Amino acid sequence: MTEKPAIEVRGLRKRYGEGDAAVEALKGVDMTVQPGEVVGLIGPSGSGKSTLLKCLGAVIDPTAGQMALAGRTIFDEGWTIRDLRALRRDMIGFVFQAPYLIPFLDVTDNVALLPMLAGRPNAEARKTALELLTALDVQHRALAQPSQLSGGEQQRVAIARALANHPPIILADEPTAPLDSVRALDVMRILNRMAAQYRAAIIVVTHDEKIIPTFKRIYHIRDGKTYEEAGEGRPID
Amino acid sequence: MINLAVRDVLHSWSKFVLTGVGLGLLIGVTFSMAGIYRGMVDDGKALLRNSGADIWVVQKDTLGPYAEPSSVRDDVYRGILGLPGVMAAANVTYLTMQVNQGVKDVRVMVVGFEPGQPGEPPYLVAGRQITRGHYEAVADVRTGFAVGDTVRIRRHEYAVVGLTRRMVSSGGDPMLFIPLRDAQEAQFLKDNDAIVSERERTAANPSLNRPGVPGLLEAVQASQTASRSVNAVLVRLQPGWEAEQVAEPIRRWKHLQAYTLAQMEEILIAKLIATSSKQIGMFLVILAVVSAAIVSFIIYTMTLGKIRELAVLKLIGTRNSTIAGMILQQSLGLGLIGFLIGRTAATLWAPFFPKYLLLLPEDALSGLVLIMVICALASLLAIRAALKVDPATAIGG
Ligand SMILES: Nc1ncnc2c1ncn2[C@@H]1O[C@H](COP(=O)(O)OP(=O)(O)OP(=O)(O)O)[C@@H](O)[C@H]1O
Ligand SMILES: [Mg+2]
Numbered sequence: 009m010t011e012k013p014a015i016e017v018r019g020l021r022k023r024y025g026e027g028d029a030a031v032e033a034l035k036g037v038d039m040t041v042q043p044g045e046v047v048g049l050i051g052p053s054g055s056g057k058s059t060l061l062k063c064l065g066a067v068i069d070p071t072a073g074q075m076a077l078a079g080r081t082i083f084d085e086g087w088t089i090r091d092l093r094a095l096r097r098d099m100i101g102f103v104f105q106a107p108y109l110i111p112f113l114d115v116t117d118n119v120a121l122l123p124m125l126a127g128r129p130n131a132e133a134r135k136t137a138l139e140l141l142t143a144l145d146v147q148h149r150a151l152a153q154p155s156q157l158s159g160g161e162q163q164r165v166a167i168a169r170a171l172a173n174h175p176p177i178i179l180a181d182e183p184t185a186p187l188d189s190v191r192a193l194d195v196m197r198i199l200n201r202m203a204a205q206y207r208a209a210i211i212v213v214t215h216d217e218k219i220i221p222t223f224k225r226i227y228h229i230r231d232g233k234t235y236e237e238a239g240e241g242r243p244i245d
Numbered sequence: 246m247i248n249l250a251v252r253d254v255l256h257s258w259s260k261f262v263l264t265g266v267g268l269g270l271l272i273g274v275t276f277s278m279a280g281i282y283r284g285m286v287d288d289g290k291a292l293l294r295n296s297g298a299d300i301w302v303v304q305k306d307t308l309g310p311y312a313e314p315s316s317v318r319d320d321v322y323r324g325i326l327g328l329p330g331v332m333a334a335a336n337v338t339y340l341t342m343q344v345n346q347g348v349k350d351v352r353v354m355v356v357g358f359e360p361g362q363p364g365e366p367p368y369l370v371a372g373r374q375i376t377r378g379h380y381e382a383v384a385d386v387r388t389g390f391a392v393g394d395t396v397r398i399r400r401h402e403y404a405v406v407g408l409t410r411r412m413v414s415s416g417g418d419p420m421l422f423i424p425l426r427d428a429q430e431a432q433f434l435k436d437n438d439a440i441v442s443e444r445e446r447t448a449a450n451p452s453l454n455r456p457g458v459p460g461l462l463e464a465v466q467a468s469q470t471a472s473r474s475v476n477a478v479l480v481r482l483q484p485g486w487e488a489e490q491v492a493e494p495i496r497r498w499k500h501l502q503a504y505t506l507a508q509m510e511e512i513l514i515a516k517l518i519a520t521s522s523k524q525i526g527m528f529l530v531i532l533a534v535v536s537a538a539i540v541s542f543i544i545y546t547m548t549l550g551k552i553r554e555l556a557v558l559k560l561i562g563t564r565n566s567t568i569a570g571m572i573l574q575q576s577l578g579l580g581l582i583g584f585l586i587g588r589t590a591a592t593l594w595a596p597f598f599p600k601y602l603l604l605l606p607e608d609a610l611s612g613l614v615l616i617m618v619i620c621a622l623a624s625l626l627a628i629r630a631a632l633k634v635d636p637a638t639a640i641g642g
Pocket of ligand 1: 057
């Protein structure tokens with residue numbers, strides 16, 4: 009396989025604060041994720057999961073190490089590119105614990121906003137949005153306001169939004185936490201399907217016992233360090 | 246790209262519109278203040294132009310007849326008539342008083358004038374000009390009188406035979422025109438009791454009632470009761486003459502003050518500007534501060550209510566300029582709503598004001614610019630707060 013890894017991280021460190029108050033949240037993280045792969049990121053509270061996700065998402069500055077996304081070095085003891093905002097917009101999809109949809113935009117425009125921000129014409133962006141909503145089986149709610157949707161529907165719209173610019177990487181922070189087990193497995197099925205369909209690498213941070221068996225590969229994080237492990241890879245039906 | 250500002254406002258429009266209405270009424274009050282001031286200036290100009298005079302001759306060392314009291318002998322106009330360049334010169338009197346108008350008392354400025362001479366109301370909206378020498382009146386419509394009404398001034402009843410409009414004193418009181426003789430009597434004649442007691446006092450004065458000089462007492466008393474004063478002489482020039490050419494000899498030779506139209510405007514308008522413009526200036530400052538406070542408060546709370554959404558927007562790659570633009574547009578939108586409501590409100594309630602309200606388009610325009618500047622400044626606080634939002638907070642801990 010000659011395809012470049014979607015995520016390649018070496019010796020990534022993150023320290024919060026200075027001097028006595030400093031906290032080493034990440035103490036040299038190594039991680040490789042291939043396109044189309046869905047990996048779990050598991051660890052106790054305070055182990056550094058969210059911190060790692062923020063570093064991968066170019067939201068906070070790592071302190072040291074290297075990071076390449078889709079074969080492109082973006083951090084090597086310092087950011088190699090200036091416009092992190094555009095990087096996030098074009099390369100990374102975010103899915104949060106809560107859907108965090110924009111309440112004043114309807115479902116379609118919540119999804120279409122990303123391609124629009126990337127400069128695509130409205131009609132084209134909405135067409136992409138509708139395709140994604142259809143793929144996620146919420147197209148019948150396309151013109152609804154986010155507040156009129158159920159929790160599961162909102163989360164599917166949020167996933168559609170994360171996919172809207174067809175990013176090579178999707179970062180999901182406890183995406184199934186507020187959902188019951190049927191809905192949680194639903195979301196995992198969708199994420200797996202989207203990873204396959206769009207060749208996206210997906211990292212799912214979770215505590216959720218219901219979905220952990222679905223991962224083929226899992227990174228355990230403990231005390232700021234990652235340990236790789238094979239998962240059950242149980243198929244979802 | 247869709248307009249985030251508009252979408253956000255449409256989503257929570259009631260708060261936005263209510264704020265806009267409140268702001269609008271405030272702006273409306275200011276437009277009215279400005280309108281009253283403009284109306285006063287315009288009234289002043291109308292007063293001067295409608296009097297039909299080119300020169301006002303008044304008592305020496307006074308700013309009469311509108312800004313200060315002035316008294317001139319009623320025969321000086323003859324001397325003025327003889328000066329080169331003078332086409333017409335006529336006596337006028339001005340007396341502000343309260344008259345009863347059927348149901349209520351109104352303050353009016355009673356103008357005494359000679360029919361066909363400067364000082365006559367230039368146009369009528371109803372009825373006719375005064376034709377008889379006595380006891381007829383032409384009233385400004387704002388007095389509330391109608392043709393056929395009678396009005397009592399001092400001892401006499403006057404029949405209202407005509408109506409005019411936009412004839413008000415510099416204080417905004419509507420005018421009531423009556424024949425000069427009657428007006429002089431109303432202004433300078435004493436009532437019967439006063440005349441009797443005056444006569445007794447004159448008769449008791451040995452230097453005026455000398456036994457050896459028959460007829461002296463009668464002559465003195467006649468001169469006391471006959472009125473010989475007016476407030477001003479209005480002069481109209483012959484074509485081709487400059488006002489100053491004629492005014493200058495009047496000042497020099499007649500021991501009187503003579504003002505040209507330009508000088509009268511200066512006296513009347515500058516005086517008005519001195520007090521009213523300070524007043525309107527204060528209002529503007531207060532309004533600017535209050536509306537800035539309202540706009541910045543409402544935009545700020547609207548922004549604080551969107552912190553989480555802003556964090557998400559930033560996380561997914563929305564530019565800071567887009568977010569700042571969204572808040573700025575909302576602020577300007579609020580100002581625009583306020584302006585439209587304010588301007589409309591001022592126009593709608595203008596006719597119910599007791600004073601003439603002149604709403605000038607150029608005032609509206611500068612008001613709009615000012616409101617926009619204030620709203621832009623008011624949004625800065627909210628923009629600062631929005632730009633400080635950390636996109637990392639969207640991911641959480
Ligand atoms: N902004 C910050 N400033 C200082 N310390 C921080 C900050 N954010 C996180 N930390 C610390 O870094 C460590 C890792 O935090 P992180 O949020 O990554 O944990 P987590 O694995 O996501 O935990 P949880 O499962 O509770 O969400 C913790 O000790 C935390 O206190
Ligand atoms: Mg966390």
